[in-house]
Amino acid sequence: MAGQRSRRRIPEATVARLPVYLQLLTDQFELEVSNISSEELAELAGVNAAKVRKDLSYLGSYGTRGVGYEVEFLIYQIKRELGLTHDWLVVIVGAGNLGQALAGHGGFTERGFPVGGIVDIDDAKVGSLIGGVRVRHVKDLNQVVQARNISIGVIATPGPAAQDAADALVAAGVTSILNFAPNLITAPHGVSVRKVDLAVELQILSYHEQRRANARAATTLQSVPGNGRRGASA
Amino acid sequence: MAGQRSRRRIPEATVARLPVYLQLLTDQFELEVSNISSEELAELAGVNAAKVRKDLSYLGSYGTRGVGYEVEFLIYQIKRELGLTHDWLVVIVGAGNLGQALAGHGGFTERGFPVGGIVDIDDAKVGSLIGGVRVRHVKDLNQVVQARNISIGVIATPGPAAQDAADALVAAGVTSILNFAPNLITAPHGVSVRKVDLAVELQILSYHEQRRANARAATTLQSVPGNGRRGASA
Numbered sequence: 529m530a531g532q533r534s535r536r537r538i539p540e541a542t543v544a545r546l547p548v549y550l551q552l553l554t555d556q557f558e559l560e561v562s563n564i565s566s567e568e569l570a571e572l573a574g575v576n577a578a579k580v581r582k583d584l585s586y587l588g589s590y591g592t593r594g595v596g597y598e599v600e601f602l603i604y605q606i607k608r609e610l611g612l613t614h615d616w617l618v619v620i621v622g623a624g625n626l627g628q629a630l631a632g633h634g635g636f637t638e639r640g641f642p643v644g645g646i647v648d649i650d651d652a653k654v655g656s657l658i659g660g661v662r663v664r665h666v667k668d669l670n671q672v673v674q675a676r677n678i679s680i681g682v683i684a685t686p687g688p689a690a691q692d693a694a695d696a697l698v699a700a701g702v703t704s705i706l707n708f709a710p711n712l713i714t715a716p717h718g719v720s721v722r723k724v725d726l727a728v729e730l731q732i733l734s735y736h737e738q739r740r741a742n743a744r745a746a747t748t749l750q751s752v753p754g755n756g757r758r759g760a761s762a
Numbered sequence: 763m764a765g766q767r768s769r770r771r772i773p774e775a776t777v778a779r780l781p782v783y784l785q786l787l788t789d790q791f792e793l794e795v796s797n798i799s800s801e802e803l804a805e806l807a808g809v810n811a812a813k814v815r816k817d818l819s820y821l822g823s824y825g826t827r828g829v830g831y832e833v834e835f836l837i838y839q840i841k842r843e844l845g846l847t848h849d850w851l852v853v854i855v856g857a858g859n860l861g862q863a864l865a866g867h868g869g870f871t872e873r874g875f876p877v878g879g880i881v882d883i884d885d886a887k888v889g890s891l892i893g894g895v896r897v898r899h900v901k902d903l904n905q906v907v908q909a910r911n912i913s914i915g916v917i918a919t920p921g922p923a924a925q926d927a928a929d930a931l932v933a934a935g936v937t938s939i940l941n942f943a944p945n946l947i948t949a950p951h952g953v954s955v956r957k958v959d960l961a962v963e964l965q966i967l968s969y970h971e972q973r974r975a976n977a978r979a980a981t982t983l984q985s986v987p988g989n990g991r992r993g994a995s996a
Contacts, residue, residue, distance in 0.1 A: 574774040610972070625862040641961060727781075729956040732777055736938055
């Protein structure tokens with residue numbers, strides 16, 4: 529039965545929203561919220577309630593009218609669907625500040641992605657310990673990946689080195705790549721690639737800042753006696 | 763006219779997708795793609811084409827039947843809407859590996875968010891240069907924010923220090939906060955808060971890895987002669 533459930537394909541857009549729901553639900557659970565309605569979860573996630581209900585229906589989760597969803601059970605269902613009921617080792621390419629931050633962040637390990645290896649091209653970094661993991665040379669990547677059966681690679685190199693890192697990960701047998709470098713990478717069919725853009729969220733904030741600046745400008749215009757724009761701001 | 767356009771409120775879910783479209787369109791532009799259909803953009807973004815058209819209609823952008831959207835102009839329209847036609851200085855709280863990675867990443871500055879200040883609570887870090895910016899003590903945060911008129915703060919502290927960092931940013935007059943720490947923070951009404959979870963994308967990859975593992979398991983089951991599950995995998 530479990531096999532059949534997992535073979536059903538969930539739309540990619542839903543897959544991408546599940547971790548967002550998971551994060552929000554985990555926050556709510558920490559705040560000791562035990563039940564949540566689709567409307568409440570929708571508001572937190574910035575989507576509409578019908579979409580939340582549709583997304584969660586792929587998990588076989590339908591909530592209860594007037595009660596909503598049980599937060600703890602929903603967390604379990606999402607984790608099961610995302611494959612988070614066991615750990616996935618990751619290998620990080622790049623032992624610079626970003627690689628060190630990711631390995632030491634705690635976030636990766638706590639979320640079920642312990643760092644199984646770190647490699648770098650710089651001999652000066654090889655041999656140092658980051659978060660308890662010894663940095664190895666990128667030429668040993670195959671060995672690191674195969675010895676620990678790692679399927680997920682994280683690129684934390686400077687932009688221009690990202691494609692070489694991706695090629696090395698693919699050659700070593702990794703089938704999923706998370707790219708933190710600003711450069712776009714390509715990988716063969718059958719390898720999943722996701723890109724993290726650390727500036728995306730800043731762009732959402734700048735939208736809000738621009739609105740605030742415009743609102744202040746409008747207020748200033750209104751306060752000028754006889755200004756013709758006064759009526760337009762209503 | 764520009765003032766009126768900016769005062770129109772765009773749904774938050776659309777605002778959150780605009781940076782994703784922007785990133786994808788910028789990638790396409792670098793690949794010398796000049797026009798893109800809503801279907802193509804939808805596929806890249808993992809949403810449906812009707813939603814892409816609706817989102818872009820808020821920008822006053824409707825595309826041309828059979829031709830699609832002009833990539834370069836659409837990039838301009840999204841940047842204008844997000845307030846990305848000018849730079850926004852950010853201040854980073856936390857000069858550890860993550861703060862150093864964010865300040866040195868190049869991504870922030872290239873995307874229009876130059877680092878106007880970095881502060882840390884650790885005297886040993888104060889005075890050092892990161893990406894050309896001198897680290898100052900967190901007790902000088904007010905001065906840093908007000909001297910350079912900074913409205914966006916970035917939290918790059920360990921989790922337990924995140925709320926103190928948020929409080930200090932709000933007290934200094936910052937109105938938007940991007941939180942990279944794993945802990946949830948609260949801020950007064952009127953302050954925008956976004957959280958970056960570096961593990962979210964890993965959770966999407968683990969979904970794919972789990973599917974691959976299940977597919978391999980199913981193939982193995984199929985290859986066992988007389989296995990009763992054979993039919994179920996069709």
